[in-house]
Amino acid sequence: MSARDVLEHLQRLGMSGYEAKAYVALVGAGRPVNGYEVAKRSGVPRSTVYETLGKLVARGAAYELRGSSDATEYLPLPPEALLDRMRREFDGSVAVLRSALPAVAAAPEGHLIHGLKDAEAMLDRAEDVIAGARRGLVMSVWPEEMRRLREAVVDAAERDVEVSVVSFGEDADPFGGGRPGAVYQHKYSAPEAVLEDLGYRLLVVVGDRREAVVGGFGEGAAWGIYTADPAVALMAAEYVRQDIALQILADRVGAGEIDRLFATDPGLLRLLGRARS
Template identity: 45%
Template sequence: MDAVSELKRLGLSGYEAKVYVALVAAGEPLVGYEVAKRSGVPRSTVYETLSKLVARSVAYEVRADSDQVAYIPAPPKTLFSRIRDETEEAIENLRSTLDNVTPKATVHYSHTLPSRDDILGRCRDLIVSASTDLLLIAFPEELAPLEPPLRRAYSSGVDVFVAGFGADGEQSYGQAFSHATAPADELAEDTGCRLFVLVADRQELVVAGFTDDGAWGAFTDDPAIVMMASEFARIDISIQEFIKRHAVEHVPQWRLESEAIRNMIRGGSRKPVSILRRLNGGRETSVTDGEIAGRTPENRKRRTPSEPRQTPGKKTNR
């Protein structure tokens, strides 16, 4: 890691960062020309840079044995603590000021998230800015990179509820609920992807689908859509907790016993996923009706026009 680059991110100029690193590395007071030699900062500029650091208490003037003015750095721990305190104070002041000048939203936004990085980055934004609660439905592959910001949000007082797919695991933040309706791989097969839903403060939403070779999703703050997603997450979590507390058995078998339910689950979920992928510019995957229903076109029973349909999903003219 480049210390100079990181110090620049904290607000120091390039020359200031180089001078500070040189002072820390020296381990003893340095006079101006020594600082210039060790830091690579031009001698004509180094004294001005040192004066700026002294003014900000990033460095201090001391008297060397020869009665020359020399310089020592503020201890890194002291500097970082000060920067953290000043940054947090500035953020709080800005939050209060901007809240007072921000008008009530009259326009709501939705936009696509065409890649895994875009989706997870937007999710981190929502998690960091959350103030009341977070509802999350995710597979382990997507939950893992979001755990650090989720943990920080929980530590700051945000309620975190996670419905996870796959094996039960220990979670050091919020409340975790494991899906008991079917194995994770079967659920992913039903939807054609690893389903992902994140609702922040019941006001913002990211919904997405992940596969081994791609991802696609969308963000919105439209109240109607967010409300629907919130209710979906709340009901989903409630169902999993009910199953767990009441030791409901044979739930996976129930999903497979009825062909009508099997067709509804697989046929009704793969199509929206296909549409969402296409809207995000992804490669369209053709799924036939027979494949959706778990049957091939060759062994699918043919029906005459007069024969009543035996499976749900009947099309009607509206």
């Protein structure tokens, strides 16, 4: 991880840009240093470095020391201790807000639905849905997106959420084949054929049949929606479950028999969009 990444994550945890730079400078010094040296090491302007250090001291991330010449020097709270403190404060705030926010929230006029304009927004929202699942998680996913979502899916399984995944390729199995009955590799229609037919990789993530992310990835673009409409979430979940059921049937009776049924039944043929004109 680069120094820039460290600064970015410290800011996500509540530090200002200058505070993060000053704290990293203190940690990197390995000894007590004065404000002038912190400014020199960090790039924080000398005109604001003492104000910035004062804020670090106020939040408990640094300590003031008096040197032999009565000059003020600064020592950082060790990183492990700082992170433990931040975690406690964060967890405490989340616990308070979990009960306080619903009390002040207005009842929605309708079920929430909003567009997702790019890959980052799609995957962030998908992670939210996975993290929020308490009973069931249903997904249709390709390896490219599973690389980002794998940890969240494994976490869901570890908290006893029932996971059902259609994977387009072996690399889309978050459990590496170690969880039978949870992941079904899409083989009846080869992933290459599906991609050629659709023109994009479809992502479907449904949590507890109450919220869903549905969207596509292709040609450097991504688009989709998040919805908390239970009817839409149910339809998305059933779409994936039917894909799973078809794959199980193909495994049991053979892909050739499934093809024969489709070829000889006009109704099935029409549903596949292959009916003759």
